[in-house]
Amino acid sequence: MQRLPLSYLKPGMKTYEEVYDAQGRVLCGKGVELTEEMIKRFYELGVSYVTVEGTPVKLPWEKSLEEELSELEKRFEGVNDENLLQIKEILKELLYEKYQASLSRS
Amino acid sequence: MKNIKQASLDPDLSEKRKEVKKKLKKLEGLPSLPPIIQRLNQMIEDERTSLHQIAELIEKDQVITTKILRLANSAFYGFPRKVSTVQQAMMLLGLNVLKILIMTSSIFEFIHKEDIGLWEHSIGVAACSKIIAEKIGLGDAQEIATAGLLHDLGRVVIRVIFKEDQQKISDLISQGVDPLSAEKKILGIDHAEIGAFLMAQWNLPERLIEAVAFHHNLENSKKFRKEASILHLADLLVHARGYGKTPYEGLPPFEVRALKYLGLGWGEIKEILFNLEPRLYELKFFTEELKKEISTENREP
Numbered sequence: 001m002q003r004l005p006l007s008y009l010k011p012g013m014k015t016y017e018e019v020y021d022a023q024g025r026v027l028c029g030k031g032v033e034l035t036e037e038m039i040k041r042f043y044e045l046g047v048s049y050v051t052v053e054g055t056p057v058k059l060p061w062e063k064s065l066e067e068e069l070s071e072l073e074k075r076f077e078g079v080n081d082e083n084l085l086q087i088k089e090i091l092k093e094l095l096y097e098k099y100q101a102s103l104s105r106s
Numbered sequence: 107m108k109n110i111k112q113a114s115l116d117p118d119l120s121e122k123r124k125e126v127k128k129k130l131k132k133l134e135g136l137p138s139l140p141p142i143i144q145r146l147n148q149m150i151e152d153e154r155t156s157l158h159q160i161a162e163l164i165e166k167d168q169v170i171t172t173k174i175l176r177l178a179n180s181a182f183y184g185f186p187r188k189v190s191t192v193q194q195a196m197m198l199l200g201l202n203v204l205k206i207l208i209m210t211s212s213i214f215e216f217i218h219k220e221d222i223g224l225w226e227h228s229i230g231v232a233a234c235s236k237i238i239a240e241k242i243g244l245g246d247a248q249e250i251a252t253a254g255l256l257h258d259l260g261r262v263v264i265r266v267i268f269k270e271d272q273q274k275i276s277d278l279i280s281q282g283v284d285p286l287s288a289e290k291k292i293l294g295i296d297h298a299e300i301g302a303f304l305m306a307q308w309n310l311p312e313r314l315i316e317a318v319a320f321h322h323n324l325e326n327s328k329k330f331r332k333e334a335s336i337l338h339l340a341d342l343l344v345h346a347r348g349y350g351k352t353p354y355e356g357l358p359p360f361e362v363r364a365l366k367y368l369g370l371g372w373g374e375i376k377e378i379l380f381n382l383e384p385r386l387y388e389l390k391f392f393t394e395e396l397k398k399e400i401s402t403e404n405r406e407p
Contacts, residue, residue: 003384003387003388005388005391008391021187022186022187046187046188046190047188048179048186048187048188048388049388059390061390061394071348072348074356075345075346075348075355075356075357076346076356076357077356078356079356079357081360081362083360083362083365084346084357084360086372086375087342087343087346087375087379088346090372090375090376090379091346091347091379093376094379094380094383098383
């Protein structure tokens with residue numbers, strides 16, 4: 001699954017979850033193939049992001065889990081304050097969870 | 107780590123400090139505030155003016171309208187719905203925030219490609235500050251987000267108007283001096299104080315000024331210690347997550363008492379970081395777009 005702003009949506013992509021408007025009304029169910037008209041309607045109704053199946057768009061700034069973890073280590077290099085290390089642990093947990101989720105769902 | 111209290115500034119530095127403040131007062135070399143700000147101030151003071159009239163004034167200015175809508179829609183305010191008119195932005199953000207958006211967008215316009223990391227960092231801190239403010243139930247979270255956006259304003263100003271000094275500061279940092287001391291050594295004043303000084307010149311709310319002034323120096327904050335602590339914590343968390351770029355290669359100095367001032371435990375810090383992640387993901391699209399725009403602008407003669 002991949003969360004994308006409207007400008008990245010293309011007809012043929014499939015919704016991974018329901019699309020809601022600001023009032024919480026469902027505009028489109030999950031597993032639905034997007035059409036040009038639907039995307040236009042999302043614009044009109046003020047939707048900002050839609051989560052689609054798979055990872056159809058390669059985002060040049062996205063990193064792999066390994067890259068994320070090694071950069072995290074670098075940022076915390078030489079840190080031995082236990083409070084800061086606590087934050088590092090939370091971030092590690094967050095990264096593992098984030099990448100696990102995208103693995104099991106895609 | 108103990109903060110070594112700096113002995114009184116040597117005479118050269120206190121001269122330099124005066125010079126910096128003088129320059130700031132006259133706003134020399136700074137982009138002048140758009141004339142619309144003055145009109146806006148008058149209208150806001152005049153109680154007979156309706157919000158509708160104010161929106162109309164702003165909408166006459168295409169460039170500013172575009173900027174406002176773009177900032178209001180960037181995920182750091184996190185509205186579920188697209189903000190498509192100035193009036194909507196005004197209702198969602200309040201007049202004060204709107205005024206600040208107009209001012210800052212004219213400052214940040216001077217940011218160059220290599221500086222966009224700082225802008226990115228500021229936007230991340232804005233988003234995180236808002237999440238923390240909401241977590242502890244502090245009033246007007248929008249305003250706190252805006253303080254987050256402005257917390258490094260002084261750094262932007264140094265880069266724009268004190269270019270030579272900026273070079274000296276960078277040299278010191280690359281020799282291993284920590285960024286705050288480097289600023290003080292060269293300018294006699296650090297970026298937090300510069301930002302707050304300028305914000306005071308602009309008559310921004312005291313709450314914002316104090317938060318920015320003391321975001322590296324919580325002990326000295328008075329009325330708005332929570333606000334300053336929010337910026338301090340947000341600054342750390344955004345660095346820790348590696349979002350944006352600042353003079354710090356790793357982490358900025360952290361005062362753990364910020365957590366005590368805010369009444370936050372580790373469980374809550376975890377929630378804050380987990381709430382921040384999707385915000386940063388969305389913001390990335392916005393800042394990448396900006397980067398692209400800036401690099402095409404720079405290419406044109």
